Amino acid sequence: MQLLPRSIALALNSLPRPHRIMLGSLTALTLAMAISKPFVYHNDDDGYHQKPIAKQILLDAQQVRSLLPEASEPLDDSDSPPAADIPKDELDDKTENEKGVHEYVVSTGDTLSSILNQYGIDMSDISALATSNSDLRNLKIGQQLSWTVNDDGDLQRLTWEKSRRETVTFDRSGNGFKASTEMLKGEWQDQVLKGTVGGSFVGSAKEAGLSNAEIGAVVKALQWQMDFKKLRKGDQFSVLMSREMLDGKSQQSELAGVHMRSGGKDYYAIRAEDGKFYDRSGSGLARGFLRFPTLRQYRVSSNFNPRRLNPVTGRIAPHRGVDFAVPIGTPVLAVGDGEVIVAKNGGAAGNYVALRQGRQYMTRYMHLSRVLVKPGQKVKRGQRIGLSGNTGRSTGPHLHFEVWINNVAVNPLTAKLPRSEGLSGKDLKDYLSTVREVMPQLKL
Incomplete structure (x- = not known):
């Protein structure tokens, strides 16, 4: 340690005199600025200086954490998404959900908590729902949930389609939720709707008898195989819908299968018991996602x-x-x-x-x-x-x-992302049996 000061002294002595003077002046100025503590003074009524005043802001631990440099989001960030200029097309305008309404099909490993929590629903509301109906703790694959939130993101209503016939609705009531059950008595019928693309797919599908919701289901089923914006005039489609008819009107429907022929190529999507769509051989249609956008996981x-x-x-x-x-x-x-x-x-x-x-x-x-x-x-x-x-x-x-x-x-870390997995075992056997029944109905 004694060699370090001696080495520094020798280095300084070897510098020209003007350089030594300049270096010493800069050192003195730096020390003066570090030692000084500028304050803002307020004069009292008599014109004399009072003691320096500093504004104190008390923050809890969570707030202190959000002010650290690693918390990169700005404190004055607005509530609007930073990319509001993302373009929309006809399919968005015609098939998107009503504002504030969200839908989800239960898949393997899902629970009420894992589904709603990733959309920002409070755990207190999730707990209140489970308390009002214990069956919600045991959701089944293929069941559909839909819910509405207000402008503040608070859950207002949750609809649970337990089966084709039974629907349970939970409406906010005070600090909890009130449940009501509806049993539909309509008759389920399979209907095949066919058409040829003219000016646009949406317009042609409506002419074939599909509703906006049913068009949206078709688009989602084939979304990984083809770009609907690039369909050409003359392309053909065949859709198998299962509809519940009551007094001659469709009360609800479920897409069973779709066949699209575009540019001479055939695309299929057929629904399995788990509520997902697969191709004719039982392979998954969804393109798998990476969990992280980097080669390795960072902090x-x-x-x-x-x-x-x-x-x-x-x-x-x-x-x-x-x-x-x-x-x-x-x-x-x-x-x-x-x-x-x-x-x-x-x-x-x-x-x-x-x-x-x-x-x-x-x-x-x-x-x-x-x-x-x-x-x-x-x-x-x-x-x-x-x-x-x-x-x-x-x-x-x-x-x-x-x-x-x-x-x-x-939440990117917990969201249910698509996986390109197929069916196997008994599930595949049952699905291929369904394919043999559906395929002849989808002929063009």
Whole structure:
């Protein structure tokens, strides 16, 4: 340790005298600034200075955490999505859900809590629902849930289609929910509707007798195989709908299978007992998603929180994604096959990319240092779409990643993402039996 001061002294002595004077002056100035403590004084009524006044803001532990540099979302972030300019097409206008209404088909491993929690529903509401009907704790594959929320994201109503005939509705009542059951007595009938694409698929499907909801079901079933925007005049389709008829009117319907012929190529989607759609051989139609948009998993510096409170304003300022602490220049990957719908500088979002995967899924990648794709470009799962950075309204290098399902932001770390798995065993045997019954009805 004694050699270090001696080495520094020898180095200083070897410098020219003007350089030694300048270095000493800068050192003295730096020390003076570090020691000094500037204060703001307020004069009292007599004109004399009072003691220095400092404003004190008491924050709890959670608020202190949100002010750390690693919490990259700005404190003055608005409630609106940062990419409100994402283009919409005719299919969005005609088939999207009513505002505030969300739908979900129960799949393997789902629970009421895992489904609703990823959409930001309070655990107290989930618990109240389960208390009002214990059967909700044992959801079955293929059952459908739909729910509505108000502008604040609070759950107002949940509809549970237990079977084709039985529907249970839970309406908010005070601090809990009141359940009501409806048993439909209509007769279920299979109907085949066929048509030829003219000006647009939506218009042609309506002429064939499909409702907006049924058109949406067809689009979702085939969303991974084909782009409905690129259907040509003369393309053909055949749809098998199972409808419940009551007094000559359809009360509800369920898509059983669809056959689309476009450009001389045939596309099929047939519903299995689990509520999902598969091809003629039982292979999954969904394109599998990566869980993380990077080659390896990085530390999460800020979690998904749709009800995050702004520590300054006290208002809800949702954090609609997760932040990964990644070094600048880290390759950012598309988590699934899709189309680039936004690739530009987005102000607070910095350089960012938005991908549309199928018709239900959208992913966003923000604060990039460089964008490697262009709008309209098709990308594959695992393809590089940009390099991470620190652009836009950001307090440090990181990647902000979002997943949207049916225009609702969900937690990317827990959301139920598509997996390209097929059926096997008894499930496959039962499905192939269904295919043999449905295929002849879908002939064009």
